[in-house]
Amino acid sequence: MKRLMLLVSLLFSLSACATGPKPPASPQLPYDSWYVGLAAPRHMEVWVETVDVLDQRGLRFFHVFGGVASYTGQAEGWHKGGGKMKPVNNVDLPERIFLRWQSLVEPQAYKIRIPIPQWVREEMIKPERGFCQWSKTWETDYRDSITLGMAPGGIVKVWVGGACLDYKEVGRFQAEIEPLGPYIGKSKGQYIPIEPENKAYVEQHGIPYGTW
Template structure:
């Protein structure tokens, strides 16, 4: 009897070690994932269109929002260089499996130009998206795992696209980079008389006059 009890105890211990306090397998989670957009400081964007091709080769049109979180800190530094703090949330892509490719057409307000481009999402990124909702952050194992996976797409002057996935600790992990092209029809594909969604802000004008647009830093 003692040997049986010892065996059961050993099996229970192995199970605890395998799952651990960091396992989020039984935590609540959404069946869908989120997509959001990112912009560098002062480099405001407006998303005209965004679509997702999922791993089952199904297309989902007009996903995500129209704008991105950004800032104009006027702190005297070249804060538009690089992506800075990659923040923001996303919009659920209801019905879609994990993403294979993202299409975006957007207005680069600081340049008054319109770009379009595709960015591929690699298998490693999809694995990270799955893991982010099934494993708790090791730093805060008492908290439940992320409710939904998040893909962030950065859009920058010159037609640059960059993608991040948030890990189990909400940290943005860079997973892909791509180069878009100019949209020859202009904003809203030639509608609305070629007008852009916004003018260049006064703060952005002052920044660009002083530092320029940091092409190549994204």
């Protein structure tokens, strides 16, 4: 009897270990993926080291995007949303976005944690009729894209919008200087080389701080 009880206890223990915690449920979104966009003012060249996401399930995803940004038509001021886009797959709507980048015209490395308010997540799953410029038709669309705009001085602007819908400003944020420098010290202080055109522009016109 004791041997039987021990065997039952062992089998129950093994079953509990095999079951373990359940994996998180897949994101329940009205589309396959949402998007992150990277943008910067014209000539104010940036290099994005990483975009990381903490989603509303509490899961963290690292390096969902990076590299070069797209640029606006002028050095001063902002356009509204858009940017170089990349789909973010199998990630729920963002609760917080972590951004680290190099402002090559200064040069300086910055980092910031950006809180995404609840109203933004609500906008991202709310269907709305909009006029699509590319097809010249009215369609039901979602604001499934978040743009991160980066400017010298560590200024970050965030918008949420969609392909057929206008962009709404989420906020303007001030990043902090990354004390370890570019690539958190791994590049030994070496920044990504700036394009000659952008270097020449800054040498001639300077950096228009305060316009972003």
